[in-house]
Amino acid sequence: MKGLEPLPSVDRASAMPGSIVWPVVVFIAGIVLWDLVVRIGEIPPYLLPGPLLVFKTLIADWPILSESLGVTLLTALEGFIAAAIGGIALALLFNQSKWLEYALLPYAIVLQVTPVIAIAPLMLIYLPQQTAVVVCAWIVAFFPVLANTTLGLNSVDRNLVGLFQLYRASRWQVLRYLELPAALPFILGGLRIAGGLSLIGAVAAEIAAGAAGAGSGLAYRISESSYRLNIPRMFAALLLLSVAGIVIYMLLALVSHGLLRRWHESALRKEK
Amino acid sequence: MVELALPPSDAHAAVRLRGVTKVYDNGTVALGPLDLNIRKGEFVSLLGSSGCGKSTALRLIAGLIAPSAGTVDVAAQSSSQAIGFVFQEPTLMPWSTIRENVRLPLKLAHMPDAQSSARVDEALAQVGLADFADAYPRELSGGMKMRASLARALVTEPDILLMDEPFAALDEITRFRLNNDLLTLWRELGKTVIFVTHSVFESVYLSQRVVVMTSRPGRVSAECRIEAAEPRDDAFRTSVAYAGYCRDVSQALMQASDAQVSAAKAQA
Ligand SMILES: Nc1ncnc2c1ncn2[C@@H]1O[C@H](COP(=O)(O)OP(=O)(O)OP(=O)(O)O)[C@@H](O)[C@H]1O
Numbered sequence: 096m097k098g099l100e101p102l103p104s105v106d107r108a109s110a111m112p113g114s115i116v117w118p119v120v121v122f123i124a125g126i127v128l129w130d131l132v133v134r135i136g137e138i139p140p141y142l143l144p145g146p147l148l149v150f151k152t153l154i155a156d157w158p159i160l161s162e163s164l165g166v167t168l169l170t171a172l173e174g175f176i177a178a179a180i181g182g183i184a185l186a187l188l189f190n191q192s193k194w195l196e197y198a199l200l201p202y203a204i205v206l207q208v209t210p211v212i213a214i215a216p217l218m219l220i221y222l223p224q225q226t227a228v229v230v231c232a233w234i235v236a237f238f239p240v241l242a243n244t245t246l247g248l249n250s251v252d253r254n255l256v257g258l259f260q261l262y263r264a265s266r267w268q269v270l271r272y273l274e275l276p277a278a279l280p281f282i283l284g285g286l287r288i289a290g291g292l293s294l295i296g297a298v299a300a301e302i303a304a305g306a307a308g309a310g311s312g313l314a315y316r317i318s319e320s321s322y323r324l325n326i327p328r329m330f331a332a333l334l335l336l337s338v339a340g341i342v343i344y345m346l347l348a349l350v351s352h353g354l355l356r357r358w359h360e361s362a363l364r365k366e367k
Numbered sequence: 368m369v370e371l372a373l374p375p376s377d378a379h380a381a382v383r384l385r386g387v388t389k390v391y392d393n394g395t396v397a398l399g400p401l402d403l404n405i406r407k408g409e410f411v412s413l414l415g416s417s418g419c420g421k422s423t424a425l426r427l428i429a430g431l432i433a434p435s436a437g438t439v440d441v442a443a444q445s446s447s448q449a450i451g452f453v454f455q456e457p458t459l460m461p462w463s464t465i466r467e468n469v470r471l472p473l474k475l476a477h478m479p480d481a482q483s484s485a486r487v488d489e490a491l492a493q494v495g496l497a498d499f500a501d502a503y504p505r506e507l508s509g510g511m512k513m514r515a516s517l518a519r520a521l522v523t524e525p526d527i528l529l530m531d532e533p534f535a536a537l538d539e540i541t542r543f544r545l546n547n548d549l550l551t552l553w554r555e556l557g558k559t560v561i562f563v564t565h566s567v568f569e570s571v572y573l574s575q576r577v578v579v580m581t582s583r584p585g586r587v588s589a590e591c592r593i594e595a596a597e598p599r600d601d602a603f604r605t606s607v608a609y610a611g612y613c614r615d616v617s618q619a620l621m622q623a624s625d626a627q628v629s630a631a632k633a634q635a
């Protein structure tokens with residue numbers, strides 16, 4: 096019966112989802128290396144805390160940190176929603192009128208290329224603190240949505256446009272049945288980028304705000320811990336931030352996959 | 368400009384092109400001057416070498432592009448559904464099922480789904496895709512996609528059917544079958560069909576008249592009437608008359624390109 100047995104190692108290796116296994120391997124190796132460096136080098140915790148200490152701090156400080164995480168996530172979420180609505184709406188406007196695009200696009204680009212960390216202090220002068228932070232998250236996140244949506248709306252199959260023209264579709268019908276569905280993969284790509292960026296924008300603005308006084312987001316906890324040389328808590332907060340970023344990215348990727356699953360190449364599984 | 372009605376004197380004309388030329392924005396002279404008269408209910412094939420402007424001619428007739436010179440008259444253009452167009456590529460919306468793709472023209476005409484469903488199913492059955500109504504275009508073969516595209520063109524029951532090499536990607540058996548189906552549809556529904564093809568055999572089998580075009584810029588080089596007994600069926604394919612028509616049309620096609628070559632030589 097030997098000939099009928101499946102080839103052992105090769106097949107199983109290819110069946111393992113490499114996209115999960117390898118990051119986990121690297122993660123574990125990194126933790127072990129980090130721990131070894133701290134132990135062997137006898138590095139004091141106020142310079143570099145070991146992974147275990149960071150984890151303990153995370154648990155001990157959870158009440159403070161979780162509250163701050165909530166604040167930062169809410170800010171990022173508000174910025175993200177504003178960016179999604181603003182970016183898509185602006186792209187639709189540009190799509191309807193070339194003149195609007197010519198008039199407004201340069202300013203959208205100016206907003207995009209000016210570093211948010213430099214805009215944040217200004218915003219904090221003119222706006223209430225929480226609003227200013229959300230606006231900063233929005234500024235960072237909206238441009239990829241705008242750019243991708245515009246690209247998507249302009250990437251419609253020329254023959255399909257002809258088909259809609261043949262049946263005398265209204266402007267609205269073309270948008271609803273042709274341009275928006277065709278742009279959907281691009282819009283979702285833009286939103287995926289915007290999710291991470293809104294977190295970055297929120298954190299950058301929080302740091303600027305933290306230096307100015309009050310604040311309770313995660314970024315504020317980080318700078319506060321840094322003044323107090325509470326390095327383990329700094330690491331714990333940082334860890335929370337990256338986990339939040341990863342979760343946001345995965346959630347958006349999931350939504351994108353769900354929406355495109357039936358038809359778009361990016362979401363189709365390869366045929367075995 | 369495309370005029371949407373013919374003068375009343377010409378009650379039997381379906382399509383009339385007069386001195387039509389098309390120069391694309393990049394300077395390519397794609398067509399003409401082209402003169403073409405097509406009667407209501409006629410089945411006409413446009414035959415010509417690749418790039419001679421056949422697709423351009425169809426787009427002009429459909430009103431998708433405007434002629435650079437000359438006039439395009441199309442009869443009975445009151446409704447938005449008078450023309451059906453089968454593009455050279457299947458041109459389906461990848462995000463919709465086959466059923467929704469076929470339903471599109473009716474949807475754009477604001478027909479409620481409940482009302483359009485019967486017609487959509489009928490059109491799908493006509494092209495033999497009833498079992499694939501809920502599939503997505505990517506799940507279909509090239510030929511099946513083309514048939515879906517044909518069903519979409521038929522679903523509005525148009526007066527004029529413009530077909531741009533619809534069967535070029537199909538195997539012979541399927542092509543023959545669809546040829547017969549198309550002829551049946553044409554006979555029963557009395558539509559005007561303008562059919563673009565590369566194939567001498569297909570053009571002879573299907574049409575009442577074959578218009579042979581010169582290479583780019585496309586003009587009418589010759590017209591061959593195919594006066595075979597109706598209805599045509601597979602027996603016609605093997606008949607002596609068929610072979611004779613094919614020979615005539617082939618010669619006309621050869622002459623069209625020869626004329627081009629000698630004209631080029633004369634210019635040089
Ligand atoms: N949108 C366009 N812009 C510029 N040139 C074009 C455009 N569409 C077609 N052409 C040119 O016009 C000429 C005629 O094109 P057309 O598509 O009508 O040819 P065709 O007869 O349908 O060819 P085929 O049999 O290969 O489909 C070609 O030389 C092509 O390069």
Ligand SMILES: [Mg+2]
Nearest residue numbers: 421422455531
């Ligand atoms: Mg063509």
